[in-house]
Amino acid sequence: xxxxxxxxxxxxxxxxxxxxxxxxxxxxxxxxxxxxxxxxxxxxxxxxxxxxxxxxxxxxxxxxxxxxxxxxxxxxxxxxxxxxxxxxxxxxxxxxxxxxxxxxxxxxxxxxxxxxxxxxxxxxxxxxxxxxxxxxxxxxxxxxxxxxxxxxxxxxxxxxxxxxxxxxxxxxxxxxxxxxxxxxxxxxxxxxxxxxxxxx
Numbered sequence: 603x604x605x606x607x608x609x610x611x612x613x614x615x616x617x618x619x620x621x622x623x624x625x626x627x628x629x630x631x632x633x634x635x636x637x638x639x640x641x642x643x644x645x646x647x648x649x650x651x652x653x654x655x656x657x658x659x660x661x662x663x664x665x666x667x668x669x670x671x672x673x674x675x676x677x678x679x680x681x682x683x684x685x686x687x688x689x690x691x692x693x694x695x696x697x698x699x700x701x702x703x704x705x706x707x708x709x710x711x712x713x714x715x716x717x718x719x720x721x722x723x724x725x726x727x728x729x730x731x732x733x734x735x736x737x738x739x740x741x742x743x744x745x746x747x748x749x750x751x752x753x754x755x756x757x758x759x760x761x762x763x764x765x766x767x768x769x770x771x772x773x774x775x776x777x778x779x780x781x782x783x784x785x786x787x788x789x790x791x792x793x794x795x796x797x798x799x800x801x802x
Contacts, residue, residue, distance in 0.1 A: 640652035656680065658788045661796045666690040669799040671760075671792070673784050683714070683784060685767060692745050694752050694800075696723045698738040700782055701770055712738050713769045716762030716786075721755050731793070738770060753801030760793055762786070 655674040662670045667689035680699035687694050698712060706728050713722040725740030744752060750757040759766060766784040773780020 619630045621740075627741045654665060655679065659792050659794045663664035663792065663799060667799055671796040671798045673789075682782070685796075687749060687796075688742070689749070689799065692743060694741040694742045694744040694749060696725065696738070696742075698768065698770065699736075700780070701727050701736050701738050702775065706710075706736075707772060710738055711771045712740065712769075713771075715757070715767045715769070716759045716764055719762055720756075751800055753797070757797065757801070760789060 603768050604640070622628065655678055657677055657679075659675055662672070670682040670684055670686040674681055682700045684697040685695075685753060686697075696712060700776070706726065708726045709724070710727050711722055711724050713720060715721075723740040723742065725738055727736050727738050729736055742748070742752070763786075765786055767781055768784055769779055769781045771779040
């Protein structure tokens with residue numbers, strides 16, 4: 603390390619310099635922890651209950667080629683289903699608050715079905731810090747090729763003529779499946795925007 607670089611770490615020699623070095627290392631470590639937490643929260647935030655959400659289907663997007671399709675039953679309520687593509691991070695995420703308040707399950711399957719069309723992902727339920735409640739979460743690595751493959755399985759469900767059935771297994775502490783119906787009213791009006799960003 604050159605003399606110029608050394609000045610960044612050791613302003614003084616002896617015990618005082620050692621103390622200063624230690625303080626700088628602690629500060630740098632704290633910054634890395636905070637930065638990492640901020641990044642994780644940024645990725646997770648769209649799945650949390652948002653007081654600004656209106657009932658029904660909606661799509662949130664941002665300039666980084668990210669799109670989040672969600673359905674909310676009540677004004678400002680939790681998102682019963684949220685499907686998100688993060689094209690800049692090569693990730694597809696599925697989240698659902700339709701699991702009630704319960705213990706964590708590390709192996710859970712979520713299925714969306716509409717007639718013969720089915721889309722299933724494996725994930726887990728966990729307490730999500732931003733939402734303060736249990737949520738199903740699944741994150742899939744998805745480059746452009748895999749993202750289009752996900753679209754070929756998912757879009758027939760979203761474009762179906764009947765309401766969507768959401769099934770979570772296990773859906774109860776006893777291990778039984780839990781199901782609920784998600785109406786498709788209003789979905790067609792926002793689906794094109796989600797499809798264009800995620801699957802084209």
